[in-house]
Each structure stands twice: as C-alpha cells, then as structure tokens.
Amino acid sequence: MSDAPSDSAPAGRDYRETVFLPETPFPMRGGLPQKEPLILEQWGDLYGRLRAERQKQDAPLYVLHDGPPYANGDIHIGHALNKTLKDFVVRSRFLLGYDVDYVPGWDCHGLPIEWKIEEQYRAKGRRKDEVSKAEFRAACRDYAAGWIDVQAAQFKRLGITGDFGNRYATMDFGTEAAIVREFHKFKNSGQLYRGSKPVMWSPVERTALADAEIEYHDHVSPTIWVKFPVIAATDDHPDDLLAFRHSTPSVVIWTTTPWTIPANRAISFGPEIAYGLYEVQSIEQDLEFQPWARAGDRLILADKLAEDVMKAAKVATFTRLDDIDPAGLVCAHPLAELDDGYRFNVPLLDGDHVTDDAGTGFVHTAPGHGADDYEVWRAHGHHEVPDTVDQDGAYYPGVPLFAGLKILETEGKKTGKFGPANGAVTEKLIEAGTLLARGRLEHSYPMSWRSRAPVIFRNTPQWFIRMDTALDHGSGETLREIALKSIDQTAFHPAAGKNRIRSMVEGRPDWLVSRQRAWGTPLAMFVDKHTGHPLHDPEVDARIVAAVEAGGADAWFETPDAEFLGLHDPANYEKVQDILDVWFDSGCTHAFALEPRTPEHGYTGDRPSHWPADLYLEGSDQHRGWFQSNLLEGSGTRGRAPYKAVLTHGFTQDENGEKMSKSRGNTVDPATVIKESGADILRLWVALVDYAEDQRIGKQILQTTVDAYRKLRNTVRYLLGALSDFDEAERVDYADMAPLERFILHRLWELDGQVRTAYDTYRFQDVVRPVLEFCSGDLSALYFDIRKDSLYCDRPDAIRRRAARTVMHEVFLRLTAWLAPLTPFTMEEAWTTRYPDGGTNCARVIPETPAEWCDGQGATKWRAINDALRVVNHGLEIERAHKNIGGALDAAPVVVLDHPYYFAFNVLAEQAGMPVNEFAAEVFRTSTAVLHEGLSPSMQDQHAFAEFKEGANTVTLANVPGVWARIDKASFAKCARSWRRDGTVGDDKEYPDLSARDADAVRWWDTHR
Structure with a gap:
C-alpha cells in the first residue's frame, strides 16, 4: 500500500494478513558498538582467508606498503583517517579481484620513546647516565612493544584488515639487521661521508635533526643592526684594525640571531645589488632614549633599504655620498676592541643568497650556524669552520666574553626558552659602540616537532649521504638525478604531490643520517683512525649483520670490537656510536617488508618479493618524510623508488577548521566515536570527505554522517524485507521487464562503471556519494515508492511483482558489494542476514553487470x-x-x-x-x-x-x-485492501469491497495459505 488511508477502510473483512509486507530480522537501528565486535570475532583471520582464496584463483597481486605509525600512545583521529583509507584500498582491491599484500608496520626508534623512558627513570630518582645503555634500550623496546599491541587492537576494532600476525617493526632484530645491511650499501658505495657542517640541532634533545623533523611556528626574536668597521680595501693590513675605527665607514648587517655574532667570520653581499655610502646628518629629537647613531656616522647600505635602516636607527636626516662596490672590502669584527679573540679580518664575500628584500642588503655570515653561510664561506676557499656552541646550546669555554652562556635553556621550567646569550651579545655590542639599532620581529622559526623547542644551526661532525656524486649503478647518475627520474615515473594522487616532492628533492642538501642518541639502529661501522674513512670489508660487515640479526642493535654496542674486526687491529679503528636517523630506519622498510622475509624477520610464511609496491599512502607531510626517505633509499641502493604510486591525504581539523589540540579541547577521539556510534560511522565519514584536502570532524559533522548511514541502512533493510523468500525461480528475464525496471538496471550498469573507476583511482568519495544519491533518489523516492503497491498487493506470481523483486535482488547484490570496503560491518550483517550460509561478504568481487542493461x-x-x-x-x-x-x-x-x-x-x-x-x-x-x-x-x-x-x-x-x-x-470507490480508488471495485461478487486486482490476489491467498 502506497499511502495511509484518507478515511477508514470500508467495513468488512480485515485484509491485512493478505498484504505481502516486507519482513526481515535486519533491525532499523544499527547497534554498531555492540554488533561490530561480534562480527570481528566471526571474521577471525579474515585477511588470511581472503589471500588464500585469491591465491587459489591465481589472482593478480596488488601491494600496499604500510607507512609505519609511531608506537607511542593511543591512536588519534589522524591515525584513524590514514588506516581507514588504507583499508579502503585493501578491501576494494580484494573486491576488484586482486590478491592484496598489506603488512601493517610500526616505527619504534627515536626520541619520543627515549624521552618517555627518561621520564620513567627520573620518576624513580635515576638519571639516564646512571643507567646502562643495554638496560635503557631494553626499557625502550618493552615500551614500544606494549604500544604496538595496543594500537594493533585499536586498528582491528576500526575494521582494518591486514597481515597483523606478521606485522613488521623497526626494532625487530631481523629488521634492525636489514637496516644495517642497507646502511652498509651506502657505506660501501662511497656515498657516505663524515662532514663538519652546520645542521639543525636541538639543544633540548641533544641531537641533529633532519628537515622532516622540523616544523615552523611564529616566534618573536630580537633584531639588531650592527656596524662592521671597514679597515681596508684588501686584507693586507690586519694590524691596522683600530686605525680606521673613527675615520672610515661601517658596513651594516641585520640579524634575528644576535647570539651568532661571536661566530661571525665574513659578510656576504649581493653582486647585483646597488650599494651606497650614506652619512648621518641629524638624529630624531625628544626620544625616550638616546639612539646609538651619531651625526657624522658613515654607513654602507643597499640603496633600496637605506631609508628603512635610518628609520630603525632614529636618524632624522641623512645624505648619500657615493656609490660603493663592496667587493674587496675588509671589516673588523664588531667586538674586536673588547677582546683580542675577535681581532681578525672579516672579508666581504659575494653570495647569490643575498637579497635587498629586507635588512640592509648585507648578510652577517657565521659559517658554523647557517647553510648559506657555510656554502659561501667554503665557495671562497675557506675550510676551517669555527665551533662556537656545544651540544647543550651553550658557548664553548674558548669563546671570548661569552663562555658558558646558553643560547637555549635545556633544563628546568624554562626548557626550550632562549637563554641569556642574545641579551649578553647585544650589551657587548653597545659597549663596543657597534650597535646601530635594535628591535623585535615576529617571524616563522624552526622548532623540533617532537619537543616543540626551538632549534639552532650548529656546526658538528655528522655522517651524510651524498646527493650529487655519481652512483655505481652503471648510468653515472647521482642520487638526486635518480630520485628525480623516479618521481617522474611515479603516479601521484593528487597530481600536485609530484611537484611538491620534486621541488624538495631538487633543493635538498646531502642526507644527514646520524643522530647522537641511544634508542635506534646504529651506524654499525668502523672508521680508520688514520684516514678517517669507513672500513670496507665484506666479512666484517657480514659479522656485524649476523650479530644484530641474532641479538638486535644491542649486539653492536655490547660485542667486543675484535669479534667484528677479525684480522683488523681494533686499536686502528674507531667504533661509531651514533644511531641512524629514524627516517633512514623507515626509509628502509621496503627492503624487509616488500622483499623476501625470513623467519629471522619474524615472518612465518613463504613470502616472495613484492618489490616495488603498487602504492604508498600517507599524509601530505610525508613528501619531506617517509615518501622521500624511501625514495632516496631505494634510488641509492636499487636505482629507483620502491613505489609505483603515491597517495597523500590532508590533515584533520575541528568543525571550525582549526588545528586540533588537547589543550584546546577540540580533539575527536576515534575510540569515543566507535564506542558511541560504531566504527562504520567513522569509516563512512572518511569515505565522505575529500581526503586530498584538510578535513573537518566534530559532533555536527558526525551527525550528518549518521544521517547518511541511516539512509544506506534503511535502503538495505527495505531490500532485505522486500526480498524475503526470493529465489531464482521468480527471476524475470530482462526482455520481459517494464521500463521502470529497465531504468533501475541501467542505473546499476552506470554506477557499476563509476564505482569500479572510483576504486581503481582511490576516489572513495566518488563511490559513496553517487551510491547515496542512487539510494535516496532513484530507489527510495522513485522505484520503491512506485513499486510498493505491486510488492504489497500483487499476487506473488504476478510478473510485475516478480520483475521488481528480480531487480531488487540485483540492487542488493551490488550495494552490499560496492559498500563492503567502506562500511564492512553493516554490509556483512546485511549479507549474512540474507545468506547465513553464503560465506563472508568481504570475499566477494563486484558482480558482472550485463551490457544489455545499458x-x-x-x-x-x-x-x-x-x-x-x-x-x-x-x-x-x-x-x-x-x-x-x-x-x-x-x-x-x-x-x-x-x-x-x-x-x-x-x-x-x-x-x-x-x-x-x-x-x-x-x-x-x-x-x-x-x-x-x-x-x-x-x-x-x-x-x-x-x-x-x-x-x-x-x-x-x-x-x-x-x-x-x-x-x-x-x-471511484476505495479498495479495502490497497486503498486505491479504482473503477473495478465491486466487479468481483465474491470480494465486493476489492478492486479486480486485489480480489484476484486475495483469491490466490485464500487458495494457497
């Protein structure tokens, strides 16, 4: 019956029992929080069964390589988004008929865990240096292992399917051995070198950091304009340093890091910039302080910036005296008259990095504290780089005037705050008469993404992998060239990711791979004390790898050197104690997760090589992280990237588009969503968003998702009710179907192509949104509404009713398949409701759709x-x-x-x-x-x-x-059964209150009941 009656039905027989209403045990309310765990139990080792079935079918292999989350804490909404997208890929590829290889993995080494263990020891009154390295590393290992178990359970509750029984972890003994083996490939190919150059250094963490470990935040820094007195046009008269103090001009620099002035060794200028000699005529009056500029001061500045500098120095009037070519000028250090330690010449060097966009047009150059500074210093033939700041961010004892002062605080409540160094240097410049002006500037400053503390550039010996030296792969190409070629050969989703990672690789420096910490895979090698070069001996390398494989990274630190070195005299070799950058760790995951894995890796099955992967899938920040480290590692050891395609997603924000943080209370806990609404709601939210952009989530958005879920669930529920007791004997051939049925079959044919294409190109939104529109429009608002009368009131053998049920059967088969990767719990419940002995819905492939339906x-x-x-x-x-x-x-x-x-x-x-x-x-x-x-x-x-x-x-x-x-x-009169007003009501004398159609149906009922 299509509508409620407008008035009471005619008196007489109650025909309700003769109406064929939908019947199904599939409830309207999902009850997902209670039902999903039961379905998980029923699935058991779902992934193993799916793979076994596909391998029996000799299905084509598809490989998704898991970027490892960090084993530290409960999963957050970003984890849920990432792992759900991966599960969409895994399940949809099974649905498309593939055999899918997906091994979940975990990143275990690194500072966050190291810090947690340090905190635990401090709580027990023990300092880190009072604990043996073996005990400390064991505590880190136990901590990571515990969180792997927790996160694995949380991922499984989300419905993630994969080879969890053979998961990988970067701390597994076999994995650490594989990482060492990969490191040895770089060592032995000549790509590895030790260099003393400025790197981003975290004094709080006491280690070097890579670009991928840095994030930028707004920070207010002191700014100073400093005068460097010109002492000569050449460097032939160093003893005349003070002779020109009051009679010659000064080159003016501007910096936001006053603490680097003691490390200054040069001034850089731009060869294309116009410079002039300016004289101060008068100073602003009625100021609350006395400016440092004086009438008669002569300053060398970029013409474009002269007015800004004079304004900062409170100069009222000035005049330009002459053009200046800075090439060949030599200055005194601005602290020279306070301490003999600064009595050295400061040459002016041309550098392409200098601009006249801001500052003075000159760049104060401290080669130990800046990448550009270092490069321009070396480019002009200088090789000695001064060491000014120690690993704790304090000046070395030998730094004149400032020994021991801290750049950054590394202990106590002020940890991560700038120390007294900036202020002390500024005061000494005032005392020396070389400060021209000072101010403050809010700008973007590099911070460690782990500690959230500022970092500094610091000259320190580190190990690097060369980007621009030809590799021994036969082509004579450099690592950078091979990596760029690999990028061009990779498919990116979205396409913009290609340009992003390409620009990063084009401009990146050599790969810094060493860290000065305890918890990680070691740079397991020996260095010749006489030559400074790493030892290249295959037998030594083999013994190292075997030891690590048997006892983990601890074996490197605990095994006597002689056991590794064999015939080599240990006295001649330095054992490197640094650990590898964690990005090198995870950059090697392809080597042990995709290539053949052995029992030593913890793998129990027979697993051939699956290298390279079909897809890597991570957040867009991994263009500078995991995507790039895998790219460089694969390119350096195998001549190409270990992936064919890369998919990136954005970050999850709150409903207002703001970044989530616990302190602001705007986070969404996936565990809470699952507990309150079910994993399928969270998964449907992931399917509905455009993952390529930043997404939003919150109560209102989740409520919208729940509404969409109800539409899908109610559609499936109606189909189940309408198809009660349907069997193939009822089927109606396409040729005998009415136009309405043919239209719905056409829409199935149309959607079939859209869904397959969308899954093939990872556009999950383009699966769920058209299917939702189909359910609410073509089905609920049109087809179901029109055919309700036939389903409820036609006799069961009527061709119109049989045709409708045939079409609904085809709709059910496809909806439960199409939506299985996205809402697997609900589709499993629907499938097993109709086919309790039909096996799991997850094992199905999309039914073939006949071309005649078009x-x-x-x-x-x-x-x-x-x-x-x-x-x-x-x-x-x-x-x-x-x-x-x-x-x-x-x-x-x-x-x-x-x-x-x-x-x-x-x-x-x-x-x-x-x-x-x-x-x-x-x-x-x-x-x-x-x-x-x-x-x-x-x-x-x-x-x-x-x-x-x-x-x-x-x-x-x-x-x-x-x-x-x-x-x-x-x-017309109203039929007592269907409530249609029909001119045939009363024609059948046996059923005078029914239409002819309904009388025939009731007669069938009375005969067959």
Missing part, C-alpha cells in the same frame, strides 16, 4: 518523467496541507506537458503495454491521472490551454518549464 535513451526519458513527477508531488503536498485529500491515492491529477515530457510518457507507457494515463497514475502513485499535451487537440484550443495554466489550483515549478498540474479528487 539504456541511455530510456534513462533520458525517465529523467523527463521524474521532472514531471516533481511538479505533481508539489501539487499533492499543497492539497494535503489544505486537507483536500488525505493521500496521493485520493487524487486524480490532470497534467499538461510540453511535447518532450508527453513524448516520454507515451513511449514508456507503450513499452510497458499500458494506456498512458494508467502508466502516469502508476508513476504519480495516484489512483488515476489524465495527461494532455500542451496545445494538442485534447486541450481544444490555445484559450483552454492558457485558462488551465492560469487556474487557481494549477501548479508548476520554475525549474521544470513545460509541466502544469491540477490535483482533482479521485471519484
């Missing part, structure tokens, strides 16, 4: 009919609101249509074998209907047509031009 012309006509239906529904709503009718079955609409609409009704009615008015009534869900073509003979004349259109009860819609409807009341 009917584009019919679909075009149905779009026209749907537009006409909207106008009629609008009229019905108005009449119901005015209480002129109780429901659509009380109505008899009269509809006037322009030719395209009228033509569509006529053609489809003819295909259905029905009079056009009867067909229209079926579409409108009304008891009767009358159609007229505009200006046709049936409208008599143009006047009558105009009169109809302008009638008080005639409705139309602005966006449906060419359709007008008037809702009249149906005049």
Whole structure:
C-alpha cells in the first residue's frame, strides 16, 4: 500500500494478513558498538582467508606498503583517517579481484620513546647516565612493544584488515639487521661521508635533526643592526684594525640571531645589488632614549633599504655620498676592541643568497650556524669552520666574553626558552659602540616537532649521504638525478604531490643520517683512525649483520670490537656510536617488508618479493618524510623508488577548521566515536570527505554522517524485507521487464562503471556519494515508492511483482558489494542476514553487470518523467496541507506537458503495454491521472490551454518549464485492501469491497495459505 488511508477502510473483512509486507530480522537501528565486535570475532583471520582464496584463483597481486605509525600512545583521529583509507584500498582491491599484500608496520626508534623512558627513570630518582645503555634500550623496546599491541587492537576494532600476525617493526632484530645491511650499501658505495657542517640541532634533545623533523611556528626574536668597521680595501693590513675605527665607514648587517655574532667570520653581499655610502646628518629629537647613531656616522647600505635602516636607527636626516662596490672590502669584527679573540679580518664575500628584500642588503655570515653561510664561506676557499656552541646550546669555554652562556635553556621550567646569550651579545655590542639599532620581529622559526623547542644551526661532525656524486649503478647518475627520474615515473594522487616532492628533492642538501642518541639502529661501522674513512670489508660487515640479526642493535654496542674486526687491529679503528636517523630506519622498510622475509624477520610464511609496491599512502607531510626517505633509499641502493604510486591525504581539523589540540579541547577521539556510534560511522565519514584536502570532524559533522548511514541502512533493510523468500525461480528475464525496471538496471550498469573507476583511482568519495544519491533518489523516492503497491498487493506470481523483486535482488547484490570496503560491518550483517550460509561478504568481487542493461535513451526519458513527477508531488503536498485529500491515492491529477515530457510518457507507457494515463497514475502513485499535451487537440484550443495554466489550483515549478498540474479528487470507490480508488471495485461478487486486482490476489491467498 502506497499511502495511509484518507478515511477508514470500508467495513468488512480485515485484509491485512493478505498484504505481502516486507519482513526481515535486519533491525532499523544499527547497534554498531555492540554488533561490530561480534562480527570481528566471526571474521577471525579474515585477511588470511581472503589471500588464500585469491591465491587459489591465481589472482593478480596488488601491494600496499604500510607507512609505519609511531608506537607511542593511543591512536588519534589522524591515525584513524590514514588506516581507514588504507583499508579502503585493501578491501576494494580484494573486491576488484586482486590478491592484496598489506603488512601493517610500526616505527619504534627515536626520541619520543627515549624521552618517555627518561621520564620513567627520573620518576624513580635515576638519571639516564646512571643507567646502562643495554638496560635503557631494553626499557625502550618493552615500551614500544606494549604500544604496538595496543594500537594493533585499536586498528582491528576500526575494521582494518591486514597481515597483523606478521606485522613488521623497526626494532625487530631481523629488521634492525636489514637496516644495517642497507646502511652498509651506502657505506660501501662511497656515498657516505663524515662532514663538519652546520645542521639543525636541538639543544633540548641533544641531537641533529633532519628537515622532516622540523616544523615552523611564529616566534618573536630580537633584531639588531650592527656596524662592521671597514679597515681596508684588501686584507693586507690586519694590524691596522683600530686605525680606521673613527675615520672610515661601517658596513651594516641585520640579524634575528644576535647570539651568532661571536661566530661571525665574513659578510656576504649581493653582486647585483646597488650599494651606497650614506652619512648621518641629524638624529630624531625628544626620544625616550638616546639612539646609538651619531651625526657624522658613515654607513654602507643597499640603496633600496637605506631609508628603512635610518628609520630603525632614529636618524632624522641623512645624505648619500657615493656609490660603493663592496667587493674587496675588509671589516673588523664588531667586538674586536673588547677582546683580542675577535681581532681578525672579516672579508666581504659575494653570495647569490643575498637579497635587498629586507635588512640592509648585507648578510652577517657565521659559517658554523647557517647553510648559506657555510656554502659561501667554503665557495671562497675557506675550510676551517669555527665551533662556537656545544651540544647543550651553550658557548664553548674558548669563546671570548661569552663562555658558558646558553643560547637555549635545556633544563628546568624554562626548557626550550632562549637563554641569556642574545641579551649578553647585544650589551657587548653597545659597549663596543657597534650597535646601530635594535628591535623585535615576529617571524616563522624552526622548532623540533617532537619537543616543540626551538632549534639552532650548529656546526658538528655528522655522517651524510651524498646527493650529487655519481652512483655505481652503471648510468653515472647521482642520487638526486635518480630520485628525480623516479618521481617522474611515479603516479601521484593528487597530481600536485609530484611537484611538491620534486621541488624538495631538487633543493635538498646531502642526507644527514646520524643522530647522537641511544634508542635506534646504529651506524654499525668502523672508521680508520688514520684516514678517517669507513672500513670496507665484506666479512666484517657480514659479522656485524649476523650479530644484530641474532641479538638486535644491542649486539653492536655490547660485542667486543675484535669479534667484528677479525684480522683488523681494533686499536686502528674507531667504533661509531651514533644511531641512524629514524627516517633512514623507515626509509628502509621496503627492503624487509616488500622483499623476501625470513623467519629471522619474524615472518612465518613463504613470502616472495613484492618489490616495488603498487602504492604508498600517507599524509601530505610525508613528501619531506617517509615518501622521500624511501625514495632516496631505494634510488641509492636499487636505482629507483620502491613505489609505483603515491597517495597523500590532508590533515584533520575541528568543525571550525582549526588545528586540533588537547589543550584546546577540540580533539575527536576515534575510540569515543566507535564506542558511541560504531566504527562504520567513522569509516563512512572518511569515505565522505575529500581526503586530498584538510578535513573537518566534530559532533555536527558526525551527525550528518549518521544521517547518511541511516539512509544506506534503511535502503538495505527495505531490500532485505522486500526480498524475503526470493529465489531464482521468480527471476524475470530482462526482455520481459517494464521500463521502470529497465531504468533501475541501467542505473546499476552506470554506477557499476563509476564505482569500479572510483576504486581503481582511490576516489572513495566518488563511490559513496553517487551510491547515496542512487539510494535516496532513484530507489527510495522513485522505484520503491512506485513499486510498493505491486510488492504489497500483487499476487506473488504476478510478473510485475516478480520483475521488481528480480531487480531488487540485483540492487542488493551490488550495494552490499560496492559498500563492503567502506562500511564492512553493516554490509556483512546485511549479507549474512540474507545468506547465513553464503560465506563472508568481504570475499566477494563486484558482480558482472550485463551490457544489455545499458539504456541511455530510456534513462533520458525517465529523467523527463521524474521532472514531471516533481511538479505533481508539489501539487499533492499543497492539497494535503489544505486537507483536500488525505493521500496521493485520493487524487486524480490532470497534467499538461510540453511535447518532450508527453513524448516520454507515451513511449514508456507503450513499452510497458499500458494506456498512458494508467502508466502516469502508476508513476504519480495516484489512483488515476489524465495527461494532455500542451496545445494538442485534447486541450481544444490555445484559450483552454492558457485558462488551465492560469487556474487557481494549477501548479508548476520554475525549474521544470513545460509541466502544469491540477490535483482533482479521485471519484471511484476505495479498495479495502490497497486503498486505491479504482473503477473495478465491486466487479468481483465474491470480494465486493476489492478492486479486480486485489480480489484476484486475495483469491490466490485464500487458495494457497
């Protein structure tokens, strides 16, 4: 029955038992938090069974390599997004008929865990240096192992399927051995070298950091303008340093790091910048302080910036005296007159990095504290780089005037705050008479992403992998060239990721791979004390790898050197104690997760090489992290990237588009969402967002997701009810189906192509949104509503009812397959409700869709009919609101249509074998209907047509031009069973209160019950 009755049904027999209403145990409410754990238990080793089945079928292999999350704490919403997207890939590839290789992994080494263990020891009153390295590393290992178990359980609860039984972890003994083996490849190929150059250093963490470990935050820094007195036009007269102090001009520099002034060794200038000699004429008056500039001061500045500098120095008037070519000038250090330790020449060096966008047009150059400073210093033939600051961020004892002062605080409540160094240097410049001005600037400053503390550039011996030396791969290409070629050979989703990682690789420095910490994989090598070069001996390397494989990284630190060195004299070799950058660790994961894994790796099965992976999938920040470290490692050892495609997603924000943080209380805990709503709700949210951009989540957004879920669930529930007891004997051939059934099958054919393409290109949003629109539009609002009357009231063997159930069967088969990767719990529940012995829904592939279902012309006509239906529904709503009718079955609409609409009704009615008015009534869900073509003979004349259109009860819609409807009341008697007002009511004397159709159905019922 299509509508509630407008008045009570005629008195007589109660026909409710004869109506074939949908029946299903599939509940309307999901109850996902309680139901999903039961489904997980039923699945058991789902991944293993899926792989075994696909391998029996000799299915093509698809490899997704897991970027390892860090084993430290409960999973957060970013983890949930990332792992769910990966699960979409795994499940959709199974759905498309692949054998899918996916081994979850974990990153275990590094500072966050090291800090946690240090905190635990401090809480027990023990300092880190009071604990043996072996004990400390064991504590780190236990801590990471515990969190791996926790996170694995949380991922499984989210519905993630993968080879968890053979998960990888960077701290496994076999894995650490594989990392050492990969490191040895770089060592032995000559790509590894030890260099003393400035690197980003975290005094708080006491280690070097890579670009991927840095994030930038707004920070307020002191700014100073400093005068470097010119002492000569050459460097031939160093003893004249003070002779020119009061009679010669000064080159002015500007910096936001006053603490680097003691490390200054040069000034850089831009060869294309115009410079001038300026003289101060007068100083601003009535100031609250006395400026350091004086009338008569002569300053060398970039012409473009001179006015800004004078303004900062509170200079009222000045004049330009002459052009200046800085090339060949030599200055005194601004602290020279305070301490003999600064009595050295400061040459001016041309450098392409200098601009006149800000500052003075000159760059104070401290080669130990800046990458550009270092490069320009070396480019001009200088090789000695001064060491000014120690690992704790304090000046070395030998630094004049400032020994022991801290750049950054590394202990206590002020940890991470800038220390007294900046202020002390500024005060000494004032004392020396070389400070011109000072101020403050808010700017972007590099911070460690772990400690959130500022970092500094610091000259320190580290181990690097060369980016621009030809590799021994036969092509003579450099690591940078091979990496760039690999990028061009990789598919990126979205495509913009290619340019992003390409620009990073083009401009990156040599790969810094050493760290000065305890918890990690060691740079397991010996260095010749006489030459400074790493030892290249295959037998030594083999013994090292074997020891690590047997006892983990601890073996490197605990085994006597002689056991590794064999015939080599340990006295001649230095054992490197540094550990590898964790990005090198995770950059090697392809070597042991994709290539053959052995029992030593912890793998129990027979696993051939799956290298390279079909896909890497991580957040967009990994262009500078994991994507790049794998790219460089694979390019350096195998001549190409270890992946064919890279997919990146954005970051999750709160509902207002703001970054989540615990302190602000705007985080969304995936465990809470799962507990309250179920994992399928969280998964559906992931499917609905455009993951390529930053996404938002919060209560309101999740409520919208719940509403979408209900639509999907109710659609599946209706199908299950309508298909109760359906079997293949009922099936109706396509040739015998009515146009409405053919239209729904066409939509299945259309969606089938869209869904396959969307899954193939990882556009999950393009799966769920069209399917949702299909469920709410084509199914609920059109097909289900039209065919309810037939499903409920036609006799079971009626071809119209059988055809509807045949189509619904095909819809059910495809919806439960299409949505299985996205909402696997719900689709599993639906599938097993209908097919309790049919195996898991997760093992299915998308059913093949017959080409004959494609009917584009019919679909075009149905779009026209749907537009006409909207106008009629609008009229019905108005009449119901005015209480002129109780429901659509009380109505008899009269509809006037322009030719395209009228033509569509006529053609489809003819295909259905029905009079056009009867067909229209079926579409409108009304008891009767009358159609007229505009200006046709049936409208008599143009006047009558105009009169109809302008009638008080005639409705139309602005966006449906060419359709007008008037809702009249149906005049026939109401059928006591279907409530349709039908002219055949009373024709059957045995059932006088029923229409002919319903009387026939009840007679069937009475005979067969």
